[in-house]
Amino acid sequence: MQRILQPGDIEALDHTQPPRIRLPQPASLFAERAARLAQKAQGHPIGEYLQFLARLVRAQQQAAGTVQTAAPDPALIARAQQHSMPLLPAAEHIPTEWQGVLDQLLTTLKNEENLALAPVLSALAAMNFEARQALARRVLLGLLTEPGDLAAAPIAMAALQVVFADRASRLQERDIPYTDPATVCPVCASAPVASVQRIGARADGLRFLHCGTCATEWHMVRVKCSHCESTEGVRYQGLEGASGTDESVLAETCDQCHHYRKIAHQDKDPLAEPLADDLASLMLDLLMAETPYARASLNPLLPMAEAESAPAPSTATP
Missing domain, CATH: 3.90.1670.10 (FdhE-like domain)
Incomplete structure (x- = not known):
């Protein structure tokens, strides 16, 4: 059979x-x-x-x-x-x-x-x-x-x-199901804290969403909103040259749902770690607080992670 x-x-x-x-x-x-x-x-x-x-x-x-x-x-x-x-x-x-x-x-x-x-x-x-x-x-x-x-x-x-x-x-x-929607962890249903573009072996160049609770990662194609799954109006914003910033971390914004989630690029910094780099890129959250985009999910180790209103640094680059 x-x-x-x-x-x-x-x-x-x-x-x-x-x-x-x-x-x-x-x-x-x-x-x-x-x-x-x-x-x-x-x-x-x-x-x-x-x-x-x-x-x-x-x-x-x-x-x-x-x-x-x-x-x-x-x-x-x-x-x-x-x-x-x-x-x-x-x-x-x-x-x-x-x-x-x-x-x-x-x-x-x-x-x-x-x-x-x-x-x-x-x-x-x-x-x-x-x-x-x-x-x-x-x-x-x-x-x-x-x-x-x-x-x-x-x-x-x-x-x-x-x-x-x-x-x-x-x-x-x-063991792990294909979930619908694909924007929550397929293991524990938690929101991703960030995404990461991995390097090395079979994962090279691929973007994975990183669960802030169980640390499972699941593949999602790039230039696709990790909050609403739209492929339209997805853009990236970052900071250049400001103290406390990291050019390997960008905010992926979506014009459909008006949310953002950060993406860390290991090709720019091989030591990038999604949860840690999300915490360390607080200046990027301060920038995003002055935009129409809301943070899609908080960092589980910083419950007050949503930045309060502050003057946006002039070093922002789309």
Whole structure:
């Protein structure tokens, strides 16, 4: 009896095909991100915060080696593929392991004796199981409505990222559905924090959207809006020569939905890391605040990432 191959099976057999999915590798993901944040912090207007995040991400790297999440139920995989829906929407499938990771992060941060962080760390440590689960859901949904949520969100998200990246890393490309729309993560349904044009091997020259929660990347052709999927009115804006800017990071704008999302180019900077470079290009957000375009999604480690109105630098170039 002949077996009919599905699209994912065909791609898996052909090693010359461009990858549709790039699954996270937690062992290197957090190490590379921490190094990039530390590099970008030098002389940066928000250098102190980037240095703090570099320490936080290094703590994520240590915790990543202690986590082992369960494989998803095959029935969930089949259902997601049948209905072209994300495999495990984050806010509906929160592994309890994240709470142990949170405790590890809190211990590491407490050892730094950072007085400014002390109230936040104490509040997170004092939360019971149910309160932490509720916080995780609010963070994942972007509904930071409770007192203290904004301060706690980056640390809670850091713990969640570790377990979601671990779970995604245990999948196979054939497990991951083709989703409709293709503008959310096919694994955890989170919005992409940015996109990145990769270099090397089968991914060379291809643009991938990067999930801010589980770090899965999925291919999307260039000059296509990553928010509404329009191919019309897509343009790029950047900054030249201003302090704290990076010419390898551009804002991809769409005249159809009037949103923008950043794209990092590894061909211009091989060390570009989507989440870290998005944080480090704050000046570009300040420029975009003076345009008709709204940011499509926030950076999960900077809940206040939407820049407030400020005079646009005169160095903007389309």
